[in-house]
Amino acid sequence: MAGLAFSNVTHRFGQRIAVENLNIEIEAGEVVCLLGPSGCGKTTTLRLAAGLEILQQGRIDIGGRVVADERGSLAPEKRHVGLIFQDYALFPHLSILDNVAFGITRRDALVEAQAALDKVGLGDRGRSFPHMLSGGEQQRVALARAIAPRPAVMLMDEPFSGLDVRLRDRVRDETLALLASTGAAVLLVTHDPEEAMRRARRIALMRAGWVVQLGTPVEFYNRPADAGAARFFAEANAFAGIVGEGGRVETSVGGFAAPGLAPGARAEVLIRPHAIRIDDSGAGQSVRVLRARLLGADSLVEFSLGEGLPPLVARLTPPHLPPAGTEMRISLDPGQCFVFAA
């Protein structure tokens, strides 16, 4: 049974479509990351699930129960949903402990609130008031407040963005582990593909209100649905070409099979910087180094493919730092090269 399910949900603001025909099911205990550029409909999706936006079309189920369809909508406080938005608001006149206990209806509210504060590393700040805490600490209080009632569904909109990097990883891991242990279905909005790859069981990539691709991180990386999905994780080298009679598209870095594209179709070939390998076998393509920089565990090397042709950007692991002008041979990992209709 899905913890949270959107079925054919479409939402408009006036003429503008914010979410179109959205279908996502999140199992209890599962984390799904919602990724996508600004304005693609992520927040609207969360607000619809929370009941902060009245559903116009489609259906939303929580724990197997319809909470919104075209006939009606359950009030937000009756949905058993936790919310953590970027602009968390604590009650300024309540202590930290009372802020966290606020949404808990059980009799042991203060005990639960204290346990939640311990989890976010603020167990000793329960008697403080919000203005006595830093912004990052207040954000952790907001996290504690959202997890304390053990909601069936947790909706998070960039909830860790205000935390410094060191703290972010720890609080994020502990929060998600805690939610998983309570069996909450988590929908986590992020702008950070790496966060999505690391934390989500599945990723939903949205663009202009649509889910472009929904799948596991491995599926996303190995079989991106389109050029936008492929580019989401890292900028790629792009080459344009026309599909030939043999179903292949020829570029300045060689020919690629173009499955599903008809001869004559315009194609775009994307080559990830990590696809490029130094090939000392003598069989590789000849290139000339334009510049090379060390980035840490790998290096960024720009190759010239010849006069007038766009350069090819490679990330080489282990790092190579050849001087500009060096002639080298390279080959490509076909698993990191993709052909899409242009």
Ligand code: ATP
């Ligand atoms: P961001 O990453 O910038 O927060 P988002 O993906 O969360 O963006 P939404 O906030 O869901 O995007 O907005 C989706 C679209 O709906 C945008 O075009 C936005 O301008 C529009 N929109 C959102 N809320 C409203 C509103 N209350 N009234 C009118 N238009 C709105």
